[in-house]
Amino acid sequence: MQIFEEMQSRGHESLTLLHHAPSGLKAALAVHSTVLGPAIAGVRLRPLDELEALRGALALSESLTLKAALAGLNYGGGACVLLLPDQGVDDPHAREALFRALGRQVRPLESRVVLTEDIGVTPADIAFVAQETPATLGVNTDTSSVTGYGVYRGMKAAARFALGSESMRGVRVAILGVGAVGRTLAEHLHREGARLTLADHRPERAQALADDLDGAAVVGTAELFDVPCDILAPCGYGHSIRSADVPRLQCRLIAGGEHHPLSRNGEAAVKEAGIVYMPDFAINAAGLIAAATALTPEQAAERVYGTVLRIGTVAEQYGKPPHVVARRMAERRIDLIGSLGTGTALQGRSA
Template structure:
């Protein structure tokens, strides 16, 4: 009942639980909105329990709705979170079976749901899905690399608003999570001359990246929240910054590639603390734009730069928090286009 109440409060259309014992498929598929078009569902694969998978799918799908709307795409938002099979997916045949089972189960929903890669999933995995359903995106796009570059470009636009300049040379950036997106972001920031501190749930990953990028410091995830910096960039799995930890932050801007790094309570807390928050659905859209439109990395990242610039201009004009402006912009497009009615 609590799940149904959460769906109703967020406006979700549906939640499905998928199961296929032979392949080990266990997944939660959430569709938040199909008002603008079929829901793009990012597919995630990671070790987690069922409750986290369901709640993660609900949160991610809402974020995708806002992201596609803000980016001007004719898609809605969805999410498909896969639980790691007990036998794992190291066997290439087992991995193929898992993703083909997913595609086969979602074939009847091809008019409502389009699958694309997210954390733990590769373009090759989506190619397996595509053998069973035509409703896929991203097989020919390195979405993580494009997303990371887009976050970098969006961060520069946000920094002009929050720090007074879009130059990141000498700016202190603390990156939480150095997977594919966080690593790409760190490389671009290092190239520009930013002063980096990095952290990851697997400390050895952060230490390895710090060894590659001269002058970069690696710390634990919890310690990162206390690091004096100009920008905190969450690039992990979600809800990395808890509302109770906001008073620890010593930054002026939060801008990263992670989906929903803050809860609504956390957003209110950072606003109260005077910290600018550029929301995930505004700044991490480049990979999705590239997958959905065929745009190259530069064009997709430039679109993110323009979106963030527009948000900050409106925020400055009306003296509103950028994350509230971004949400209202997305919701307004959904309302206006949705008001046209279905064909």
Template sequence: MLILDEMQSRGHEALTLLHHAPSGLRAALAIHSTVLGPAIAGVRLREQDEALAVRGALALSESLTLKAALAGLNYGGGACVLMMPEAGVEDPHAREALFRALGRQVQPLASRVVLTEDIGVTPADIAFVAQETPSTLGMNTDTSSITGYGVYRGMKAAARYALGSESMRGVRVAVLGVGAVGRTLAAHLHREGARLTIADERPERAVALADELDGAVVTGPQEILDTPCDILAPCGYGHSIRSQEVSRLQCRLIAGGEHHPLSRQGEDAVKEAGIVYMPDYAINAAGLIAAATGVDATQAAERVYQTVARIISTAEQYAKAPHVVARRMAERRIDLIGSLGRA
């Protein structure tokens, strides 16, 4: 990947590599846009190499820009992807050192970036970051469970367009990835009577959840793409559905908590296949809304529901694909608000 070409094609402002040998900090910090305000950067921690960390930070930060814009927040988009230290972070002092090192490295960028939790990171980790920089959000917010509930509410709004009803009773939903967000989503769907198929790259996690949710069927992460279902809900780490795999899908709607489950080529492929795609930045914003504004889970999820409803209403009015409408709505707000500073 030619990094500068990638940044130019996506419209990124900056990419910074962070390093602190004693704590094991190695991270890619991407700032996509600060047009609407400082970039909210979700912090992720997982085992991956440098190329994946950079690619993930660039993709995630663009998604955060669109998410904040659609949600009506005065923030831009960023992402901070941490590579797992060789020594791990099981030692609590090592974990503290890692996240305080991150906070200290980001402090000079405090006017441009705000860090919040994402996959593999907890509110306690962000509290460590906050000891070194004031530019944090979400320390006191259970963003994962709020995000999961918001995805559930947004899915119902999208189902009204794709399936003709927002009721989940008897609806076949395949959930790919049952981490914190996927588990919460599955629990809400099960409570309403959905017929669940679940998969995770850690099979024991899917089996454990199926034991809790009576009737849920477990399959493999690849096999779930071939599962006949009404809704496919990707809730993994990103790019769960490759463009060449779209022909395998047997769903009518894709709606889940995962950031960028599809590439732009994949989006074109699902549109061609007649599958409705509600993009991640429209449907998984509840946790971000709660962290940024202080509203509770119900209020944050209702904002997601209203956003998705507005997208599908416009899609119906202009006979456009919902994911195309969602991106144009986000970009329009960025252009309009951004123009105020150029008047």
């Protein structure tokens, strides 16, 4: 992996490696853009190797830039991917030390970066970060459940475009990944009468959820792409759908909570296959919106619904794929607001 080539191709501003030996902190902090304001950096904690952490930070930070811009927030995009310490984080004092070390390392960057929770990180962890730096968001927001509800509302708006109706009753939805976001999405879909197929890299987690949701089926992650369905909802860790897997897909719409489930080649492949893809940065923004504004979870989810509906309308009007339309909308806002020069945004307040 050629780091500088990767950064240049995506338009990143910086990539910083953070290290604090006593706490076990090893992290990659990527800042993609600060054109609209400080970069919101989702903090992830997962068992990854160094290369995976770097790639994840670069990809996630670009997605956050597009998400914030499309949501009308005065923030840029960043990402902070933590490697799991050798000693683990089961000891509460060790976990506190890890996240306070992160906050102290980020303190000199607080004019450019704001940290918030992502996979493997809780509001309590961000509260530890906040003891060392004010550059945090989401301490009092359960962003996973808000994101899951927003994905549900966004899925309904996308279904109007892709399936001809936003009703989920009887619609076959295959969910890949049933962590906090995927579980919340499944619960809302089940309540409306959707026919669910669940898969997770931890099969027992998918089975436990299916036991709670009468009628839900469980398959292995390797088999899910062969399941006939109307909607495939990736809610995993990223790049769940490889380009080589696209010919296997049995869905008409891809809409889920996962960041960057497809590569650029994958996006081209699903377009060629006639599958509608509503991109992650359009549909999974409710948690970010709620954390960054005074909006309620319901209001944040309705903003997602309205954004996805607008994307679908424009895509239909001009005959363009929704993922292309969404990216152009986000980039256009960045260009327009960026052209106003510095000092135009109210340092991270919502638009």
